[in-house]
Amino acid sequence: MEILFVTTRNIATTCGELRLIKNRAMAMRDQFGIDSIFVSYIDKKRVEANYSGNVDKEFKVNYITYDKTKPYTFFKNLKQFHNKVIETLRNNPNIKVVIISGVISQRLLKKIKSIDSNIKIILDIHGATEEGIEYKSNKNIIYSRTFYLYSNYIFRKQLEYCDALMVVSNALKEHLIKKYPEIAGLKFFIIHCAGNIGEINIQKYYKSRQYWRKKLKIDEDECLFVYSGGASKWQMVNESVHLFLEIKDRLPFNSKLLVMSHKIDDIKLELQVNSRDIIFESFNASNVPEVLCASDFAFMLRENKITNNVAFPNKFVEYLISGNQIICTPYVFDVVELINNDIGYIYSGDIDELERFVIKNVGKPRVWDSYNNVINKVSFNSTLKELYEYISLQQ
Missing domain, CATH: 3.40.50.2000 (Glycogen Phosphorylase B;)
Incomplete structure (x- = not known):
């Protein structure tokens, strides 16, 4: 079995979200026999760093990149990212579950459902969008507030097409339901930031x-x-x-x-x-x-x-x-x-x-x-x- 993992998160250089995504995917493959194909939209410098522990050392990853120092490239290359997701699904018709991780337009989710309405879309939520304003940079207060509002808008739009949510804690589930009461009836998977770990040796x-x-x-x-x-x-x-x-x-x-x-x-x-x-x-x-x-x-x-x-x-x-x-x-x-x-x-x-x-x-x-x-x-x-x-x- 295979699933498609679509993300705008950092899966190329060392950080908490890389470890969570990689370790979780490895456990799904090694313990449960479910492999993952990744389509990633990411800053090209992170890919060029060629970090030895990144996701593409374990899985097939299609990187679509932009240049963070040239913001216009983010929007210019976005269509290519969307096209790669659709192409991957069409080339792998057995994929029936897509995990969406990051700030990704609802337009892409709509396209995914248009290919096959039976495809299940799971939103992968690592934390609260409030981080953008609680730990904002003093140099980028306007950007932080704008990104917080945009992230909330995108999430609410994503909900129109999602079938389930994957969260890192029960507290996050409760926070999301309080903030977005309409999701109370959706399926939640609570998967902590842990690992494929056994008892201590x-x-x-x-x-x-x-x-x-x-x-x-x-x-x-x-x-x-x-x-x-x-x-x-x-x-x-x-x-x-x-x-x-x-x-x-x-x-x-x-x-x-x-x-x-x-x-x-x-x-x-x-x-x-x-x-x-x-x-x-x-x-x-x-x-x-x-x-x-x-x-x-x-x-x-x-x-x-x-x-x-x-x-x-x-x-x-x-x-x-x-x-x-x-x-x-x-x-x-x-x-x-x-x-x-x-x-x-x-x-x-x-x-x-x-x-x-x-x-x-x-x-x-x-x-x-x-x-x-x-x-x-x-x-x-x-x-x-x-x-x-x-x-x-x-x-």
């Missing part, structure tokens, strides 16, 4: 932990905190670092913080922090899960904004499978529902309570059953079953 965990703690020069009796992620404002790297600096002086043992990111130079420039207890490093993406095994506590702080309320960060699962205890603010609603005392702590601003939690849990043996129970809930092995059954029914 405990022997491998301890081996990786020992190797990377030695590599990072972390003493056996030292506590290691970690921040892993990008430099975007919503990821709160600044706040994570300063929370570490605040708590480390209160702890009766030595502590260090590992800040790891592919944007490490940007983070160092922004923070301007000089501390012997902070390690700044950048690692190959393939090494990140093993490096994370070296740490004891992981920061995943977020503000109380819609963007964060409905999100399901890739980082949650990365921290989980590396045996970290996750320090998370209460504003990522689906994640908060999954965190218990065995795998993390919900930080609401009480530094004394956080101090007690860290002292109580540092060096404490992991309750691996609790970690694996959560992994089983969010793994693609579990969350993709319903989507597989839906696609199978269309064949």
Whole structure:
């Protein structure tokens, strides 16, 4: 079986949406036997970067490109993008499910339905459009507001032709239904940003932990905190670092913080922090899960904004499978529902309570059953079953 995946998202260079789309498609293929053909409308510089982990290393991808530095090319090449989607469907008449991911005109969805009214269109929603105004650039306030309004307009028009929605969290589903009551009767697939992951290999965990703690020069009796992620404002790297600096002086043992990111130079420039207890490093993406095994506590702080309320960060699962205890603010609603005392702590601003939690849990043996129970809930092995059954029914 095959499906067609049509997107304007970044599937060519490292980022959260690439990991979600690629890992989800690989799980559909490897676990459920459903392959994907991609048609992508994307900035040509991203394709030219030839990133080793992009989608076309695993799947057939038809790239239609434009030049972001020349905005007129976006509109000029749009017809070519639409034509490629229609051509792909006509050349593959067995495709009965099309996933639409990104800001894509309802005109294309209408054309898809005109080929075969039985084709099912699923909208792939990664987050709330409110991100455009909650985390707008001060230099582009007018653009951010305009894009937010345009995205909402396009989404409402897409709804006229869609049969189901794929969302990353239950909170996102509830937000969308509240905002667009007319979709309450549509089929929803809740597929978290996770991966095709199995239970934690405990022997491998301890081996990786020992190797990377030695590599990072972390003493056996030292506590290691970690921040892993990008430099975007919503990821709160600044706040994570300063929370570490605040708590480390209160702890009766030595502590260090590992800040790891592919944007490490940007983070160092922004923070301007000089501390012997902070390690700044950048690692190959393939090494990140093993490096994370070296740490004891992981920061995943977020503000109380819609963007964060409905999100399901890739980082949650990365921290989980590396045996970290996750320090998370209460504003990522689906994640908060999954965190218990065995795998993390919900930080609401009480530094004394956080101090007690860290002292109580540092060096404490992991309750691996609790970690694996959560992994089983969010793994693609579990969350993709319903989507597989839906696609199978269309064949």
